[in-house]
Amino acid sequence: MSQANGKQQAGKPVIDIRKITKVYQMGEMKLTVLRGISLQIYKGEFLSIMGPSGSGKSTLMNILGALDQPTSGEYYLDGVDVSKMSDNELARIRNKKIGFVFQNFNLLKRTEALRQVELPLLYGGVRNRTARARQALEAVGLGHRLDHLPSELSGGQQQRVAIARAIVTQPAVILADEPTGNLDSRSGTEVMQIFQRLNREKNITTVFVTHDPWIARHTNRVIMLRDGKIVADQRVKQPLNAGEAERPSEAEELQGIFEATYFGGSKEEYN
Amino acid sequence: MGFAEIFRVALESLLINRLRSILTTLGIVIGVGAVIGLVSLGRAVEAFIANEFAALGANVLEIRSAAPRSPTRDRVEPLTTLEAARLANPTIAPSVVQTATSYTLFGQVVAESERTTTTLNGVSANYAAVRNWQPLLGEFISEEHVRETARVAVLGLDVVETLFGSRDYNPLGVTVRINERSFTVIGVMSQRGGTFISEDNVIFVPISTAQTRLSSARTRDGGYRVSTIYAQVADETLIQTATQEISAFLSEAHGVVFENEQDFRITSSSDLLGIVNQVSSVLTIFLTMIASISLLVGGIGIMNIMLVSVTERTREIGLRKALGAQRGDILTQFLIESTLLSLLGGVFGILLAWIAGLIGTALIAELTITLSLDAVILATTVSTLVGVFFGYYPASRAANMRPIDALRFE
Ligand SMILES: Nc1ncnc2c1ncn2[C@@H]1O[C@H](COP(=O)(O)OP(=O)(O)OP(=O)(O)O)[C@@H](O)[C@H]1O
Ligand SMILES: [Mg+2]
Numbered sequence: 001m002s003q004a005n006g007k008q009q010a011g012k013p014v015i016d017i018r019k020i021t022k023v024y025q026m027g028e029m030k031l032t033v034l035r036g037i038s039l040q041i042y043k044g045e046f047l048s049i050m051g052p053s054g055s056g057k058s059t060l061m062n063i064l065g066a067l068d069q070p071t072s073g074e075y076y077l078d079g080v081d082v083s084k085m086s087d088n089e090l091a092r093i094r095n096k097k098i099g100f101v102f103q104n105f106n107l108l109k110r111t112e113a114l115r116q117v118e119l120p121l122l123y124g125g126v127r128n129r130t131a132r133a134r135q136a137l138e139a140v141g142l143g144h145r146l147d148h149l150p151s152e153l154s155g156g157q158q159q160r161v162a163i164a165r166a167i168v169t170q171p172a173v174i175l176a177d178e179p180t181g182n183l184d185s186r187s188g189t190e191v192m193q194i195f196q197r198l199n200r201e202k203n204i205t206t207v208f209v210t211h212d213p214w215i216a217r218h219t220n221r222v223i224m225l226r227d228g229k230i231v232a233d234q235r236v237k238q239p240l241n242a243g244e245a246e247r248p249s250e251a252e253e254l255q256g257i258f259e260a261t262y263f264g265g266s267k268e269e270y271n
Numbered sequence: 272m273g274f275a276e277i278f279r280v281a282l283e284s285l286l287i288n289r290l291r292s293i294l295t296t297l298g299i300v301i302g303v304g305a306v307i308g309l310v311s312l313g314r315a316v317e318a319f320i321a322n323e324f325a326a327l328g329a330n331v332l333e334i335r336s337a338a339p340r341s342p343t344r345d346r347v348e349p350l351t352t353l354e355a356a357r358l359a360n361p362t363i364a365p366s367v368v369q370t371a372t373s374y375t376l377f378g379q380v381v382a383e384s385e386r387t388t389t390t391l392n393g394v395s396a397n398y399a400a401v402r403n404w405q406p407l408l409g410e411f412i413s414e415e416h417v418r419e420t421a422r423v424a425v426l427g428l429d430v431v432e433t434l435f436g437s438r439d440y441n442p443l444g445v446t447v448r449i450n451e452r453s454f455t456v457i458g459v460m461s462q463r464g465g466t467f468i469s470e471d472n473v474i475f476v477p478i479s480t481a482q483t484r485l486s487s488a489r490t491r492d493g494g495y496r497v498s499t500i501y502a503q504v505a506d507e508t509l510i511q512t513a514t515q516e517i518s519a520f521l522s523e524a525h526g527v528v529f530e531n532e533q534d535f536r537i538t539s540s541s542d543l544l545g546i547v548n549q550v551s552s553v554l555t556i557f558l559t560m561i562a563s564i565s566l567l568v569g570g571i572g573i574m575n576i577m578l579v580s581v582t583e584r585t586r587e588i589g590l591r592k593a594l595g596a597q598r599g600d601i602l603t604q605f606l607i608e609s610t611l612l613s614l615l616g617g618v619f620g621i622l623l624a625w626i627a628g629l630i631g632t633a634l635i636a637e638l639t640i641t642l643s644l645d646a647v648i649l650a651t652t653v654s655t656l657v658g659v660f661f662g663y664y665p666a667s668r669a670a671n672m673r674p675i676d677a678l679r680f681e
Contacts (some may be wrong), residue, residue, distance in 0.1 A: 067593060067675045088597045095595020106590045106678070110287045122276050123595035165594070 012079055013040035014172050014205050015064060020073035022059050022228075033059045034070070035228040041173070041207065046199045046239070048208040048216040051225035057209045058177055060225065064207065065098050065175045066090045078172045095124045099166025101176035105158045107150040113137060114146040117165045124169060136168040137161070140194050156187030163194055173205040174198075180215060185247065192218050192242035218242050277600060281607035288580075292612060295576040298569025299616025299657065303650045304623035306562035307642060311628055313555045315640040317548065324544045330507045331401060332514060332539050334500040334521070341531040348525040348534055352478075353494035355395075358502055363520055366513035371401040371501040374481045374488060380474060381448040382434040389430055390473045391449065393481020401503045409443045409458030416477040420484060424449065425458035429472035449474065450485055510539055566653065569616065570661040577609050577665035588669050589677025602670035609662025610655055617654030621647055 022034035033056045041047055049057050062068040063075065066082055067090075075083040078097055085093065099120075100106075107116055117133035126132070137143055140160040150158050159179060166174050176195070180188035196218060198204045208219060216222050217240045224232035251265075258265070285292045336347050352372055357363050359370045374393040379386060398404075399411040406425060416423050424447060432438045434447070442456045454476065463470040478497070482488040488496040504513040514537050527533050581588070588601060621642065628640035 062675050065593070067678070088599075091592060091595050091597045094593060100593050102678070106586065106593075108587060108590070111283075119591070120594040122280070123591070123597075123600060125273065 011043070013042050013076075014045075014078055015039065015041040015207075016076040017064070017070075018074045020060075020063060020070045020075065022056070022063065022068075023071045033228050034063075036073070037228070037230055039223065039230065039233075041205060043205055044199070044203040045221060046196070046206045046208075046219045047221040047223065048210050048219040049223045049225060050210060050213070050216055053211075055225045056228045057225055061175055061177050061207070061209055064173075065100060066093045091123075095120055096169065097172040099169065099171040099174040101159070101162050101166050101174060101179045103178040103181040105150070105155075105162045105182070107158055107161060109151075110149060112147045112149060113142060113153070113161045113164075116150075116161055117168050120165060120169050126169075133164070133168055136164040139167065139198070140164045154187065155183050156190045159183060159187070159191050160194060163191070163198075167198060167202075167204065173207060175207050177209045178211065179208065180210070180212070188215070189243050196242050214247055274603070277603045278607055281604045281611060284604070285608055285611060291576065292615070295573055296569075296612050296616035296619060298565065298572040299613050299654055300569075300619040300623060302562055302566035302569045303617045303620025303654055304627070305565055305620075306559060306653075307621055307624035307646045307650050308627050309558040309562060310555065310646050311624060311640050311642055312631065312638075313551055313558070314643060315631075315638045317551050318639070319637055320547050320551075321544060324540045330504045330510065332502045332504060332510065332517065332537050334502060334517060334535055334537050335498065336534060337536040339527075339532045339534050341529060343529075344527075344532040344534070346534070349490055349496040350498075350500055350521075350535065351490050351492060351494035352482075352497055353492055354521065354524060355497060355500045358500065358517060358520060364502070364513065364516040366504055366509040366516055368503045368505050369397055369401065370503070371395050371398040372478055372497040373398060373499045373501070374478050374496065375498040376481065376486055378450045378474070378485065380430065380434065382442070382445065385434045385436075387430065387433045389427075389433075391481060391485060392473050392475050393478035393485070394475050395478050398475070398501070401501045404463060405461055406458040407461040408441060409456075411458055412475055412477050417479050419477075420479040421477055422452060422454045422480060422484070423457045423477065424454040425460060425475040426456055427460050427471040427473040427475075428462050429469060430474055431459055449476070452484060514539075566657060570613070570657040573609050573612055573658060574661040574665060576612075577605065577662055578668070580608075581605065581665045581669045584669075585672065585677045585680040588672050589674050589680065592672070592674035593678060598670045601672075602666050605666035605669050606659060606662050609666065610658035613654045613658025613662075614651070617651050620654070621650055 016039075018038050020034055020037045021032065024031040024033060037060060049060065051057050059068070063070050066077065066085075069090075070083060073083065074081060077093065080093070082090065082093055094100075108119070114130065114133050114137065117136050118129040121129040121132060134143070134146060137146060140163050142157060142160055142164065145153065145157065145161075148157075150161070153161065159182075163174075163179075166176075174195075179195075180191055183191060192215065195206055195208075199206050206219075208215070210216055217236065220236050220239055222232070222234050222236060223230055224234075334350060336350055338347060339345065355370045355372045358367055361367075372395045376391050376393075377388060378391040379388050394412060396412055396414045396417055399406070405411070407428075409425070411425055412423065415421070426434075426442060426447075428438050431440055431442060435442055442459065445456045446453050447456060448454070460471070460473075460475070476485070479495075482495040490496050502513060502517060504510055517537055518533070521527075521535050522530075522533060525534055591601065625642050628642060631640045632638060
């Protein structure tokens with residue numbers, strides 16, 4: 001349980017938060033959600049944040065994503081202090097430095113994939129948007145679905161469009177809050193493969209929130225959050241490669257816990 | 272983000288909700304259509320009426336006997352041929368160019384087997400010129416006819432139709448009996464129409480004939496009684512002056528001391544035109560008010576739909592903000608949407624009014640309804656302003672949303 005930023009990560013961190021707190025004012029009551037969180041994330045890391053429901057994972061991600069401001073503390077994103085920026089400055093930071101992937105995809109209705117991916121470029125005032133958007137879609141394996149509407153794509157494909165939209169601006173970091181939460185396990189694996197490939201081939205810094213230990217095992221570093229505090233920060237010895245390792249079946253996970261069997265329960269019947 | 276791109280985003284959003292966009296514009300379509308249509312119609316009617324009155328002669332004053340308004344006098348001195356002659360004298364009424372006279376009575380006309388009762392209008396020879404009304408066939412009453420109290424008649428078209436069965440009949444040279452006396456038809460008047468009362472049901476005879484042979488209209492001053500004196504004024508701007516000159520002369524001649532004892536009335540067709548114009552401008556104001564209300568309702572409709580749209584698209588707005596849209600980008604996008612909607616309504620409204628104008632013109636022969644450029648420009652400007660004004664509140668609501676709240680919105 002030590003700081004996992006080893007020697008191989010030299011230089012400045014991409015994300016550097018110091019003693020971040022977040023307090024929600026609920027009428028008379030104050031609800032403290034984050035209680036002094038400090039964390040450094042370096043270029044090329046693939047990190048997952050875990051923790052029970054209500055522990056403040058999403059709140060932390062919103063602050064990392066410059067969607068929300070901390071109540072106190074400092075936040076340096078790519079060396080820039082964002083904790084005291086105005087709304088319009090935050091919008092510019094989000095556009096240039098951050099790629100979001102949401103649990104529910106958050107695609108625009110009745111808009112073709114290519115246009116979806118062009119959107120952040122549009123707000124960034126970038127030229128040759130179409131070419132760059134096409135490249136991003138090709139990078140997630142959707143080069144042949146450029147003019148498809150969300151309703152014409154599977155959940156996994158929709159999430160891949162969202163990933164293309166997140167990487168098209170070449171942001172400093174991709175933030176994904178439970179990106180596989182709405183997907184079946186096969187699409188989830190597909191999406192994980194893409195994240196891993198982008199992280200390994202293009203060295204894209206990626207931060208995940210997940211409830212699923214299996215998903216977390218695919219990342220390099222796992223942060224445990226509890227009651228608004230980091231209670232563990234660990235490096236994964238050997239991250240799994242998505243699609244290679246078979247997820248243990250329910251039978252295997254429950255191996256050896258049963259006292260009596262009324263019927264069934266042999267290995268063959270589960271698989 | 273550049274304006275052109277925001278414009279494209281706004282346009283795409285409208286196209287995605289095509290049906291709703293079109294329905295939303297209906298209020299504005301009707302409002303603008305009503306404003307332009309009614310204003311154009313009003314102008315066409317005004318032009319038509321002005322035209323009608325111009326034909327009647329805008330520079331002619333009509334003088335008739337009338338009961339004095341004051342209870343202190345009830346005597347009415349008749350208007351006479353001598354007075355008409357004096358009024359034509361430049362030293363008495365310098366603004367009056369010439370006077371025509373008419374002496375009107377009713378009579379029975381018989382031609383072959385047909386008979387009818389009509390207005391017999393004894394007129395001076397210059398009546399046709401002063402009233403700007405020329406014969407269609409033959410000739411009008413001449414000075415000579417008047418001097419010789421000739422028994423000649425010029426028929427109005429309605430009379431020709433009644434007596435001879437067709438307006439196309441040529442009765443020149445035919446003898447008709449008027450009040451038991453034989454008259455030779457020497458002319459047929461052109462159609463006067465008259466939107467208010469037809470003037471074509473008339474027979475003209477020399478005024479002297481009407482005054483002596485058909486009745487006895489001698490007066491104490493040695494002249495003859497007349498029903499109407501038509502005073503032609505040099506030009507329309509002198510109508511006031513001429514009225515005063517005539518009034519002064521006749522008051523003197525009739526022994527009138529106070530103005531409300533006058534036993535005559537002087538009217539001009541421009542008086543009537545003034546009244547008509549006044550009525551029509553009151554109507555225009557009234558209709559414009561109604562139209563403005565429908566524009567207001569249309570604007571509120573746009574605001575309503577934009578508010579619904581902003582609420583519905585809360586997550587979209589959150590997403591756009593997460594992806595880097597600034598306050599101004601969102602504000603502009605929604606303002607452009609509402610303005611485009613309203614402007615679109617304006618354009619459709621103009622089209623609607625134009626088509627209605629074409630139909631109106633085709634249906635009503637007397638009217639030519641055209642869209643005036645100023646109405647079109649006004650409608651376009653107003654509908655743009657309506658869009659900006661009523662779109663601002665929804666747009667600023669969208670622009671002020673906090674991205675995380677918007678993203679979490681269900
Ligand atoms: N806008 C808000 N106002 C008040 N309280 C909030 C707000 N947002 C979150 N909270 C509270 O903060 C706490 C942490 O919420 P958060 O969404 O960060 O949890 P989480 O770890 O993401 O949980 P989950 O795993 O269920 O997504 C919760 O108790 C939640 O009720
Ligand atoms: Mg959460």
